[in-house]
Amino acid sequence: MYEKENSLISNYSSIIVGYALQDFIVADGEVCGAIKNKPLQADNIRVIIKTSGFRDIFFNEAVFCADSGMIVETGEESYETAPGETVVFNPDTEDFNEGRIKLIPKSGEIQFQSVNRGIGTPSYGGTIEVSLYDEGIVVVNEVGIEDYLKKVVPSEMPSGFNLEALKCQAVCARSYAYTELSNNYYSAYGAHIDDSIQFQVYNNSQRAESTDTAVDETAGQVLSYNGEVVKTYYYSTSCGSTTDVTLWGNTTENYPYFVAECVGGVDRGLTLTVESEFNTFIKGENEADYDYDCTLYRWSMEESVKEISEGFARSTGNNVGNITDIEVLERVNGGAAVKVKVTGDKGETVIDSESAIRAAFGNANVDMNTKSGTTKYANLPSTFCVFEKVTEGKKLTGFKITGGGYGHGIGMSQNAANKMAESMTYAQILEFFYRGTTLTLISSQDNA
Structure with a gap:
């Protein structure tokens, strides 16, 4: 090449x-x-549509229809369907002998009846490509990026949020999509990304006028740093502090625009990598934090020794017996735990990643206390948390986990952005969360 x-x-x-x-x-x-010999001018994106529940990329059967009818292209041949006519593909469909099958709506969109989403049966603009692999049928939606974003933004951020926050989400989603185009994650299947949380959730919520407006009013805008488009990580709720990419084992030199800092409140003067100081931070609250009023700004749960031990063994596949101690060995900038030592009566082990820690100690059968009541989570909302023993007399009965925030904590807190939007523009909010970046137009590479 x-x-x-x-x-x-x-x-x-x-x-x-x-x-x-x-x-x-x-x-x-x-x-x-x-x-x-040509630079990338991103206009379309190719999205693998996953099965219901976003469980898999392979279908046993794929059923489509369009109110206007469709043009079905198979190899060098094509035929048209009547309005509302259903087309069914399975591994025995002879048209697969000609390779990929392409579906083009005569107008409007194509309904994919084999999938159930938050909106019910989803429909897709652009074109649909259906291909057969050894594992099953793969469905790819090729669609214009701006149209793609109009189904991503309401799926990733509530459409009732302030417009300036929705504009932030539109720019972040566009920047993220642009960077993923060249990563070739699904190139073996002729696609760039899928429609799940692994990338960005697409077409799970209804389009809305507010989110359409946010996409239109930021059309073509991405965040760049030193001329390169930034992969704009974002998450739901902060605990009053963000973290940086050391959470995932990278270095701040590689991603200087992600910084660990206070989100709205006055700097408490604490070193959050120190266990005792983080303990003070996470057990306190600050009304000046942008996320203060959010449900998961602070949360806690108490698990018995039996509950936490069985859940740990189930999640990690590592049975240390009845857990007797949980010790945080390392926190990164901003306070997120990345290494935890677990000791049991049958042995000990170290969990050394943010995602593994969240999976290891969550429990869908135990109530979690939040600012708006109780709920249940299979995974911990974040690793901005502390672990404490619960005893009756001298007997260990369980562990209390106290934490804050929902998500990894890198980049933009969506709930904080919504609060900030009451007094700040989307450009100011983005600058706060992605330090030193510039709003840039993809088409011209000029500052927006």
Whole structure:
């Protein structure tokens, strides 16, 4: 793979599916190289549609219809369906002998009747491609990025949020999508991303006028740093502090725009990597924190020794017996725990990642106390938390977990952005959460 501008040789995986950015070199009837001669101007995105519950990318059967009817392209042939006519594909469908099958609505959108989402049966603009693999049928929706965002923003942020917050979400979602285009995660299936939380949730909630407006009024805008588009991580709720990419084992030098800082309240003067000081922080509250009124700004749960031990073994596959101690060995900037030592009467082990810690100690059968009542979570909402022993006399009966926030804590807190939007513009909010970045137009690479 040759880059025309600088003649660098790179791996074929740098070819972005769905875009004709290169000319291919053919010898003896086979492709043997490529010359990339065009810059990426992102306009469309190719999204794998997962099964109901976002469980898998492979379908046993795929059923479609369109109110206007569809054009079905199979190889060099095509045919039309009547308005509302259903088309069914399964592994025995003969049209798969010609390769991928493409569905084009005559107008409007195509309903995918094999999937159930929060909105019920979803429909998709753009085109649908249906392909057969050994594991099953894969469905890819190719759609314009701006139209894609109009179904992402309401699926990722409540449409009733303030417009400036929704604009933040639109810019973040666009920036994230743009960076994922070139990552080639699903290139083997002719797609860029899927429609689940693994990337960005797409078409799970109804489009709304407010979120459409947010996308339209920020059209083409992304966040960039030193000329490169930023992967704009975001999450639901902060505990009054953000963290940085050291949470995931990276370095702040690689991602200087993610910083650990106070989210709204006055700096408490605490070093949150120190256990005792973080303990003071997480057990206190500050009304000046932007997330203060949110349900999961602070939360706590108490698990018996039996509940936490069985849940830990089930989640981790590591049976240490009855747990006798839980010790946080390491916190990163902002206070999130990333390494926890668990001791039981049959052994001990260390859990050393944010996602593993959240999975190991959550319990869907135990009440969690929040600012608006009780709920249940299979995973801990965050690792901004402390673990304390609960005793009766000298007997250990369980553990209390006290924490705050919902999500990883890197980048923008969506609930904080909504509060900030009462007095700040979306540009100011984005600058707060992504330090040193610039609003840029993708099409022109000029500052917006």
